[in-house]
Amino acid sequence: MTTQNWKTQTTAVHAGTLRSAFGETSEAIFLTQGFIYDTAEAAEARFKGEEPGFIYSRYANPTVDMFEKRMCALEGAEDARSTTSGMAAVAAALLCSLKAGDHVVAARALFGSCRWIIETLMPKYGIQSTLVDGTRTEEWEKAVRPNTRLFFLESPANPTLEIIDIKAVATLANSIGARLVVDNVFATPLFQKPLELGAHVVVYSATKHIDGQGRCLGGIVLSDKAWIDEHLHNYFRHTGPGMSPFNAWTLLKGLETLPIRVRQQTGSAGKIANFLAEKGAVARVIYPGRADHPQASIIRQQMTGGSTLICFDVKGGKKAAFSFQNALRIVRISNNMGDAKSLVTHPATTTHKNLSEEAREELGIGPGTLRLSVGLEDADDLMSDIENALGAAA
Numbered sequence: 235m236t237t238q239n240w241k242t243q244t245t246a247v248h249a250g251t252l253r254s255a256f257g258e259t260s261e262a263i264f265l266t267q268g269f270i271y272d273t274a275e276a277a278e279a280r281f282k283g284e285e286p287g288f289i290y291s292r293y294a295n296p297t298v299d300m301f302e303k304r305m306c307a308l309e310g311a312e313d314a315r316s317t318t319s320g321m322a323a324v325a326a327a328l329l330c331s332l333k334a335g336d337h338v339v340a341a342r343a344l345f346g347s348c349r350w351i352i353e354t355l356m357p358k359y360g361i362q363s364t365l366v367d368g369t370r371t372e373e374w375e376k377a378v379r380p381n382t383r384l385f386f387l388e389s390p391a392n393p394t395l396e397i398i399d400i401k402a403v404a405t406l407a408n409s410i411g412a413r414l415v416v417d418n419v420f421a422t423p424l425f426q427k428p429l430e431l432g433a434h435v436v437v438y439s440a441t442k443h444i445d446g447q448g449r450c451l452g453g454i455v456l457s458d459k460a461w462i463d464e465h466l467h468n469y470f471r472h473t474g475p476g477m478s479p480f481n482a483w484t485l486l487k488g489l490e491t492l493p494i495r496v497r498q499q500t501g502s503a504g505k506i507a508n509f510l511a512e513k514g515a516v517a518r519v520i521y522p523g524r525a526d527h528p529q530a531s532i533i534r535q536q537m538t539g540g541s542t543l544i545c546f547d548v549k550g551g552k553k554a555a556f557s558f559q560n561a562l563r564i565v566r567i568s569n570n571m572g573d574a575k576s577l578v579t580h581p582a583t584t585t586h587k588n589l590s591e592e593a594r595e596e597l598g599i600g601p602g603t604l605r606l607s608v609g610l611e612d613a614d615d616l617m618s619d620i621e622n623a624l625g626a627a628a
């Protein structure tokens with residue numbers, strides 16, 4: 235069955251399905267550690283790679299394979315490996331090909347643990363890095379050294395939803411023979427295709443929109459087959475960050491509804507962003523679907539939709555931000571996002587508390603900054619919840 239001409243929604247439901255002899259409708263969960271061989275000769279042939287088949291679930295598993303194949307079809311990638319969490323995917327994508335003496339350039343607006351890998355872990359193994367304002371292409375250029383091997387960025391970035399010109403950074407990477415790794419979590423596979431824009435590797439935390447219902451963690455690294463064979467394949471087999479079959483099954487179910495969930499949540503987020511922009515208690519709204527987004531022209535070039543997330547500042551700093559969060563009745567306080575349930579985060583005191591105040595300011599995170607992840611509730615209910623809470627904060 236060819237999946238090449240399928241549109242996104244068909245791909246999200248069917249691609250990669252591997253039906254057993256029972257002909258089950260829903261994907262089976264192959265909750266097994268290993269696999270048996272009919273003969274000693276068959277075992278030998280499988281280990282030599284002369285015969286296809288599974289060997290051990292740390293290497294590959296049929297349920298996990300279905301998830302990887304479906305993600306490859308959605309992303310337009312040749313191959314993938316899925317991991318226990320988004321961070322395991324980021325760590326694998328960065329570490330598998332780097333060595334002591336290499337240099338990495340990364341955008342400074344990164345998920346906190348990604349910054350820890352680059353700023354704290356990699357130097358222990360002799361890998362140096364430079365963090366830049368990723369929205370300024372000339373800063374990437376200036377940071378390049380003779381030993382620069384890898385570029386890393388997240389777009390839209392957490393929590394201020396700043397956008398990086400992926401094509402421009404990919405062009406620079408190609409000109410010096412470096413590879414560009416893009417963390418595409420905020421855009422989802424629906425709204426941005428980094429590989430088509432020239433990126434070499436894409437990573438996801440599947441924990442977010444791909445599950446979308448707050449159940450399990452997961453991650454995935456997607457790229458061309460040659461890079462995976464050369465760098466990721468053995469790293470993955472021998473360090474063992476592989477996804478569990480049960481989580482792969484949950485995430486396959488998540489993919490079936492990803493397009494309708496993300497479109498619905500984005501539609502609500504767009505309405506709520508416009509609603510917030512009208513409110514006197516709100517100092518600023520950043521939303522990748524509004525014409526006043528600082529990088530609106532790049533969004534038009536590289537994204538096909540807005541976001542399920544909104545970043546906004548309430549007037550009155552931390553005190554007002556806390557009163558606002560505490561007064562919400564439907565939207566819940568959580569550092570997570572991409573869920574069916576609407577969630578609000580105060581980055582300065584939670585996800586970004588480890589950064590200095592100066593570093594937070596550079597990223598545009600102030601004491602009144604809030605990140606709202608819009609869920610599947612009725613948008614009108616969410617707006618009245620927000621309206622009441624803004625009243626309490628004022």
Ligand SMILES: *Cc1c(COP(=O)(O)O)cnc(C)c1O
Pocket residue numbers: 319320321322324345348388392417419420439440441442451452453
């Ligand atoms: C959540 C997140 C991660 C980490 O994913 P986990 O599944 O929590 O390990 C990495 N990058 C971004 C942009 C994220 O939002």
